[in-house]
Amino acid sequence: MIDSVHAMEVLYIEDNLADVKLLEHRLKRSGLSHLRLQHATTIKQASEMIKQQGIELILLDLSLPDARGLEGLTYLKNQVDLPIVVLTGNIDRTVGVEAIRNGAQDYLVKGEYSEEMLDKVCSYAVERFSIHKALKNTLVQLEEEKRKVEVKSRQINAMTSLLVNDLKNPVNAITNLANLLLDTKLTEEQERYIQQIDRSSSSMLDHLLSMIETTEFNKGKVNVDLVEDNPIYTVNAVIDGFLLDAFQQNVIIDVKYGKEQPLALFDKKVLQQLLNALVKFFLNHVQHAGRLQFDAEETEGLFKIIVQSKGIFIENDELLDFLGEYLSDEQMQEADQKMVEGYQFQRAREQLRSIGGSLQAKAVKPGLFAFEIYLPLSV
Numbered sequence: 001m002i003d004s005v006h007a008m009e010v011l012y013i014e015d016n017l018a019d020v021k022l023l024e025h026r027l028k029r030s031g032l033s034h035l036r037l038q039h040a041t042t043i044k045q046a047s048e049m050i051k052q053q054g055i056e057l058i059l060l061d062l063s064l065p066d067a068r069g070l071e072g073l074t075y076l077k078n079q080v081d082l083p084i085v086v087l088t089g090n091i092d093r094t095v096g097v098e099a100i101r102n103g104a105q106d107y108l109v110k111g112e113y114s115e116e117m118l119d120k121v122c123s124y125a126v127e128r129f130s131i132h133k134a135l136k137n138t139l140v141q142l143e144e145e146k147r148k149v150e151v152k153s154r155q156i157n158a159m160t161s162l163l164v165n166d167l168k169n170p171v172n173a174i175t176n177l178a179n180l181l182l183d184t185k186l187t188e189e190q191e192r193y194i195q196q197i198d199r200s201s202s203s204m205l206d207h208l209l210s211m212i213e214t215t216e217f218n219k220g221k222v223n224v225d226l227v228e229d230n231p232i233y234t235v236n237a238v239i240d241g242f243l244l245d246a247f248q249q250n251v252i253i254d255v256k257y258g259k260e261q262p263l264a265l266f267d268k269k270v271l272q273q274l275l276n277a278l279v280k281f282f283l284n285h286v287q288h289a290g291r292l293q294f295d296a297e298e299t300e301g302l303f304k305i306i307v308q309s310k311g312i313f314i315e316n317d318e319l320l321d322f323l324g325e326y327l328s329d330e331q332m333q334e335a336d337q338k339m340v341e342g343y344q345f346q347r348a349r350e351q352l353r354s355i356g357g358s359l360q361a362k363a364v365k366p367g368l369f370a371f372e373i374y375l376p377l378s379v
Contacts, residue, residue: 007034008122011049012059013072014087015041019061019110030115035122042066043075050080057122058084060104062095070102077103083129085121105129174201199284225267226355228378231303232261234268235294238275242283250289251282251312257296263378264303270351271373274359278307278371285314302357303377308370315367 014020020039027035038053040046043066049055058080064072076084086099086107096107105125108118178198186194239253246253282292290311297304349359356376364370 007036008056008126009036009038009054010057010059010122011038011040011046011053011055013040013043013046013064014059014061015064016061026115027118032115032119035119043072046076047079050082055082057126058082059122060084060086062086062088062099070099073099073102073104081133083125085125171201171204225269226265227268228263228265229268230261231264231266231271231305231375232257232296234266234271235275235296235305238272238279239294241276242279245283246292249283249286251286252291254291254293254310256293261296262298262303264375265355265378266357266375267351271375274373275305275307282307282309282312282314285318286312298377301377303375305373305375306370307373308364309368313367314369 012020012023020037024037027033027037038049038055040049042064046058050058058076060072060076062069062072066072067075073084073086076082083105084103086096086104087110088095088099088107089110093109096104096109099107105128106121108121113121175198178194178201181194182191182198239255243253279292282290290309292312293306293308293310295306295308297306352359352374358374360372360374362370362372
């Protein structure tokens with residue numbers, strides 16, 4: 001609070017000279033000489049005085065020749081940057097409350113306040129106004145910093161996009177060359193090496209494409225094309241596309257849901273690309289045989305799709321490479337619903353989040369993982 005010995009320049013806007021003289025007398029009698037009262041009879045006169053003198057606080061009567069009710073308050077709030085305390089002769093408290101809602105720091109009812117109360121109200125009004133002004137300036141600075149960060153982010157995205165596109169062509173060439181070599185006569189060991197090169201280059205290409213899509217999303221160029229449909233149709237279409245690959249790798253795709261499911265809101269293309277990436281990721285890590293389980297259920301107003309591996313073990317570093325997020329070995333060994341989210345799915349996560357859904361990865365037990373996709377139910 002402002003120290004009581006601090007001289008405060010107060011402009012009292014009041015057209016009733018008797019009220020002005022009474023207040024001056026009360027302040028003098030009570031020893032509140034630090035409240036230096038200046039006087040104006042109209043809003044127009046007050047505006048001129050504020051320009052020329054170091055006013056710190058305005059005491060405003062709501063009944064003036066050139067402003068009635070809250071008109072004077074509204075005008076002053078738009079013209080000056082000073083705290084205002086309203087004085088009203090109306091015992092109806094709603095008038096004072098309405099004044100505060102329109103920008104006044106406080107209000108006093110004429111004839112119902114003591115000199116001590118006036119002193120405190122004036123001091124608190126100046127203090128609150130000062131704090132509010134400082135917060136407002138801070139918000140302006142934060143907005144400016146946010147703008148600078150957004151500009152920098154766009155620059156980084158542009159550079160990333162150029163770099164990724166430069167890398168995409170040679171990686172794509174490696175993948176195509178590996179596929180051509182696989183069609184030639186190779187020893188078993190050579191074929192195994194070439195397959196590893198093919199998987200690695202394909203994985204790298206997927207990462208590069210994901211980075212391109214992520215930068216495009218950050219630049220606002222990726223839109224969400226929402227449909228109202230049964231997500232199971234999209235899930236089944238993805239499964240059908242991998243049935244042959246799964247059969248050749250001795251992987252059983254197990255479906256644990258019925259056809260009748262509630263409608264949800266989602267982007268079919270995003271969901272299809274996401275499921276394709278998940279299934280491909282699991283199939284790339286099959287050693288001898290395994291099981292891939294799909295489940296779906298309604299939970300707390302959301303439609304949950306679960307893709308879980310059984311017998312398809314994945315090393316921690318392989319998962320981290322896929323997710324793009326660092327977790328310690330100790331964290332990865334915690335099988336009690338440990339939730340992890342990775343950069344690889346940033347684009348899909350952001351799109352799902354924008355419509356009220358989410359994407360999460362969960363360690364079921366060491367080496368076995370499940371991915372959960374949450375979609376908002378159709379209203």
